[in-house]
Amino acid sequence: DGTNPDEKSLLYKVPIEVKENMTIKTIIKGKNYNDSIINEFKINLEKKENYKVYLSYSDDSGIQDIVNLLGSKFEEYGITVYKNGKNDNINTRIIKAKNNNVDLYLSIGLNNDQNEEKCGIESWIKSINSLSYSLVNIIHNDLINIYPKEECNSSIKYFGNVYEELKMNSISLSMLINLGYKNNEDDIFWLSNNKEEITEVISNSIIKYFDLF
Numbered sequence: 638d639g640t641n642p643d644e645k646s647l648l649y650k651v652p653i654e655v656k657e658n659m660t661i662k663t664i665i666k667g668k669n670y671n672d673s674i675i676n677e678f679k680i681n682l683e684k685k686e687n688y689k690v691y692l693s694y695s696d697d698s699g700i701q702d703i704v705n706l707l708g709s710k711f712e713e714y715g716i717t718v719y720k721n722g723k724n725d726n727i728n729t730r731i732i733k734a735k736n737n738n739v740d741l742y743l744s745i746g747l748n749n750d751q752n753e754e755k756c757g758i759e760s761w762i763k764s765i766n767s768l769s770y771s772l773v774n775i776i777h778n779d780l781i782n783i784y785p786k787e788e789c790n791s792s793i794k795y796f797g798n799v800y801e802e803l804k805m806n807s808i809s810l811s812m813l814i815n816l817g818y819k820n821n822e823d824d825i826f827w828l829s830n831n832k833e834e835i836t837e838v839i840s841n842s843i844i845k846y847f848d849l850f
Contacts, residue, residue, distance in 0.1 A: 641675050652771045655680050663766065676766050688741070688847050689717045691734035693802065695746030696723075697819050699828045704745055706836040714849045727802050734808055741772075741843065742811040744802050747819040747828075756821045757789030761803060761813040765795045768809045776814065776842040783834055785827060814839070 642664045653661065659680050665673035690711055694704040708718040719737055721730045734742050748759055760777040762769040777793050784791060800813055816835065817824030828835070 652774060665765070673766070678768060685740075685847075687715060687717060688849070689719070689737060689739040690741045690743060690843070691719045691721075691730070691737070691739040691808075693721050693730050693734075693742065693744040697747040698825060699832060700745055700747065700816070703816070703828075703832050703836050703839075706832065707745075707840055710836060710840040711843075714844055714847075716844075716847070716849070727805065731802070731806050731808075734806075739808060740810060740847075742806060742808045743843075744800075744811075744813040745839075746813070746815055747817055747824075748815040749819050751820055752818075753820045753822075755790070755818050756786055756824050757791035758784055758817060759792060759794060759815040761794045761796075761800060761815075763795070763803050763806075763811070767795075767811075769812045772810060772843070772846050773812045775846060776812075776839055779838045779842045780814075780816075780835070783831070783838055786823065 639660075640662075642662050644666060646664075649663070661678045661680065663676045663678070692704050692708060694700050704720065708720065711718050717737075719733060719739065721733070725733070731742075748755070758777065758780050760773050760780075762773050773793060777791075781791050803811060803813060817828055819825065
């Protein structure tokens with residue numbers, strides 16, 4: 638209705654279904670905390686002719702295979718795919734993505750924590766106010782549905798300054814997905830034996846989000 642949100646406004650609990658062009662205004666309130674600034678998001682549902690995705694990936698075991706499978710899947714739906722070169726640093730990757738005006742910057746890798754007991758999927762975005770919030774929730778929750786270890790700390794993180802790849806990135810839809818811990822044998826076993834299913838889950842989540850089904 639055009640008004641600014643306050644304590645009586647709708648509380649965000651689940652992703653918002655958008656069926657028409659709209660403007661969404663958000664604010665974060667907490668007891669004993671100052672209110673955040675009001676963020677305004679203009680959503681236009683005009684159908685795009687062609688989506689562009691940049692796939693950034695680590696050299697961890699199995700990750701490049703998944704990225705290659707993702708690229709092929711996206712191209713089946715007419716999505717233009719860009720990937721980092723073997724020697725591209727983070728800055729080069731981001732510049733390439735910006736120069737190609739991509740709609741989504743998706744980084745895929747493994748958590749390199751040395752603790753062999755740690756396990757689980759981690760998804761990272763800059764902040765809870767990010768435009769990436771809805772999409773990363775969809776991808777993360779769909780991945781959790783196929784990840785076998787319920788006891789692991791699989792979560793979405795909203796502190797994008799931890800990773801330079803998000804800290805330096807100004808692309809609206811930007812996220813980093815760690816598909817497990819590289820020093821956890823169970824995570825590596827799951828990743829190595831479920832590449833196709835992992836690819837299917839990630840690609841379907843994004844394709845549905847882009848409304849290409």
